[in-house]
Every structure is written in structure tokens, then in C-alpha cells.
Amino acid sequence: MSAIDKFRYDGRRVLVVGGATGMGAAAAHLVKDLGAEVTVMDNAPVDYATDRVVPMDLRDPDSIDAAVDALAGPVHAVFAAAGIADGPDMMRANFIGHRHLLERLLAAGKLPRGAAICFISSVAGMGWENNLPVVLEFLDTPDYAAAHAWVQERESTGAMHYGFSKQAINAYVATRAYRLLEKGIRINAICPGPTDTPLARANADSWLTFAQDYRDATGAALHVPEQMGNAMVFLNSAAASGVSGITLIVDSGHAMSSLTGAYAPGKPLMDIITGRVPLG
Structure with missing residues (x-):
């Protein structure tokens, strides 16, 4: 394989979950240009040309199961791009549904050796390590129903916010990397800074x-969105074959500059986001 070929997707089947708009759509366009056969799953209309569109609602496990059953395998790359900002469906749309879909793909044997997964997380999910006991308790829920019940029990506390949904993604990537690599599958995420998307x-x-x-x-x-699509497409390409279990921050250096004090005005807020300083 040539150096250029490692970045291409010729002969690969790609699934973009949440590809109707924004970063997911950007990734779908880019991998199509790089030679992939692209399936987009979304609850919203997909108004651009792609190989296949499968309607699917991450808030409904039956919808996810039906979509996976309708999907021809193998799937060589998954872009888990769907998400919402808040509301009672947030945890299901941002994480629980994605996890269920991935586990169903694995159980159905549709993710072969050499496959790769890339989530969209967020800078808001940084500091997950400082909240690890709680996040791991959530990740230990065995299935969709149990995870949803766990969230419902805690919604009144205010702990189930957007940042926690992204912490769950980051911790899932970190904790699943080893077991997935035993199957020859890589998993990563990007943590975007502010990006001009519809959401x-x-x-x-x-x-x-x-x-x-x-x-x-x-x-x-x-x-x-194209900048985030570029990062995701790289992580799921053969060019990143040695990369797994990481959350790549894509924010022009703001988070690291702020955390280290190199950009002093950003440090107080970033310390709160990462849990170095308690809120309030």
C-alpha cells in the first residue's frame, strides 16, 4: 500500500451515524470522495447523494436493531457522529444509542478485523478521568435499558448534562480500546472545540x-465541519493504524494553552471543565 493509499477508502464500506448535517455530513462527503461506499443512518432527512440512507433513531433500541439488521456487512469504518445538546433524550442520542449500535454490529459479526470506529465527543468531555468512578459505573450498565434507567435515576440531580455524555464517550473509547484491538478493531474520538454546525x-x-x-x-x-471531518477520516484510515483509545482535541490549541496557563485568560474556565476546580 502506497503512502497516499493509506489515506484512501477504496473498497471500504463506511457507516456514518448522524450524517444528515454537520460534522457527520462532512465526514460522509470526504470518505465518498476517497473511494468509500457510504451508508448514512439518521433520524433526519439526508438531502445529499450517498450510496444508501437507512432511517434510524438512536432514542429507540428497536429502531437501532432494525437498522443494523438491514445493513449489509462488512462495515470497515464507523463514524458515530449523532448528538443533541440537552433534554430528556440527550444521553440516549449522545451515547447509549451509539453504544447499543456498536455492540449490535459486533454481535452480528459486521465489524471485521481492520475496522475502525470514531466518535464525535467534545472539549466539554475533558476531565473524564477526574470523574472516573461515576463514569465507569455508568459504563458498567449491561444494556440499553439498564443505561437509560441509570440515567433516569440521576436526572433530577443535574449530573446528566451534555459534558457527562461526552465524558462517557471518552471513557468508553479508553476502556474499550484493548478488548476491541483483540478483535483487530480500533476505536478513537475527536473532541471538537466550537464548530459552525446547525447544532x-x-x-x-x-x-x-x-x-x-x-x-x-x-x-x-x-x-x-470539514476540519472535524478531516480529523475523523484520518483516525479511521489505514494511515492511523497505530492509533487507538485516544481522544483527539481539535480546537486550535485552546484547551492545552489554557490548562497550562500559556493562555492565562482561559485557564479558570478550563480548570472547571476538566474538574481541576469544582464548579462553585
């Missing part, structure tokens, strides 16, 4: 203003 625009006051001071200071532009 971000719907929450613009909090999402798109985050790190604006850093962007002003450095001249960095607000991220666009």
Missing part, C-alpha cells in the same frame, strides 16, 4: 462564543 448555531450564545477571546488573540477562525 452549534441553535446554541450559539453558549457554544459559538466559547473561546472567542482565544480566537481574537490568535487570529484563529471558528472551526468548520
Whole structure:
């Protein structure tokens, strides 16, 4: 395989979960251009040309099961891109449904050796290591119903927020890497900073203003979905064959500059996000 071929997807079947818009759509377009056969699963309409669209609702395990049953194998790369900002369905849409889908793909033998998985997490999920006992308790739930019940028991505490859903993704990637690699499968995630997507625009006051001071200071532009698609497509490509179990921060250096104090104005908020300093 040539150096260029390692970045391509010729002959590979790709599944994009949540590919109707935003980062998922960007990844779908890019892998298609790189030679992949692309299936998009989403609860929203997909208004661009792709090889196949399978309607699927991550909030409904029966819908997930039906979608997996309808999917021809093998699947060589999965992009777990769907997510919502808040509400009672958030944990199911952001993590529980994705986990169920992946476990169903594995059980059906549709993820062969050499396959790769990439989640979209978030900078908001940083600091999961500082919340590890709680996150691991959640990950220990054996199935969709148990995970949903675990969340429902804690919703009144305010602990089931967007950041926790992304902490769950980051910890899942870290804890599943070993067992999946035994099957020859890699798993990673990206942690985007503020990115101009439909979801971000719907929450613009909090999402798109985050790190604006850093962007002003450095001249960095607000991220666009294609930048996140590039990172995801790299992680699921043969060019990243040695990479697994990592959460790649894609934010023009804001998080690390802030945590280290190299960018001092960002440190207080980043310390709170990562759990170094308790909120309040």
C-alpha cells in the first residue's frame, strides 16, 4: 500500500451515524470522495447523494436493531457522529444509542478485523478521568435499558448534562480500546472545540462564543465541519493504524494553552471543565 493509499477508502464500506448535517455530513462527503461506499443512518432527512440512507433513531433500541439488521456487512469504518445538546433524550442520542449500535454490529459479526470506529465527543468531555468512578459505573450498565434507567435515576440531580455524555464517550473509547484491538478493531474520538454546525448555531450564545477571546488573540477562525471531518477520516484510515483509545482535541490549541496557563485568560474556565476546580 502506497503512502497516499493509506489515506484512501477504496473498497471500504463506511457507516456514518448522524450524517444528515454537520460534522457527520462532512465526514460522509470526504470518505465518498476517497473511494468509500457510504451508508448514512439518521433520524433526519439526508438531502445529499450517498450510496444508501437507512432511517434510524438512536432514542429507540428497536429502531437501532432494525437498522443494523438491514445493513449489509462488512462495515470497515464507523463514524458515530449523532448528538443533541440537552433534554430528556440527550444521553440516549449522545451515547447509549451509539453504544447499543456498536455492540449490535459486533454481535452480528459486521465489524471485521481492520475496522475502525470514531466518535464525535467534545472539549466539554475533558476531565473524564477526574470523574472516573461515576463514569465507569455508568459504563458498567449491561444494556440499553439498564443505561437509560441509570440515567433516569440521576436526572433530577443535574449530573446528566451534555459534558457527562461526552465524558462517557471518552471513557468508553479508553476502556474499550484493548478488548476491541483483540478483535483487530480500533476505536478513537475527536473532541471538537466550537464548530459552525446547525447544532452549534441553535446554541450559539453558549457554544459559538466559547473561546472567542482565544480566537481574537490568535487570529484563529471558528472551526468548520470539514476540519472535524478531516480529523475523523484520518483516525479511521489505514494511515492511523497505530492509533487507538485516544481522544483527539481539535480546537486550535485552546484547551492545552489554557490548562497550562500559556493562555492565562482561559485557564479558570478550563480548570472547571476538566474538574481541576469544582464548579462553585
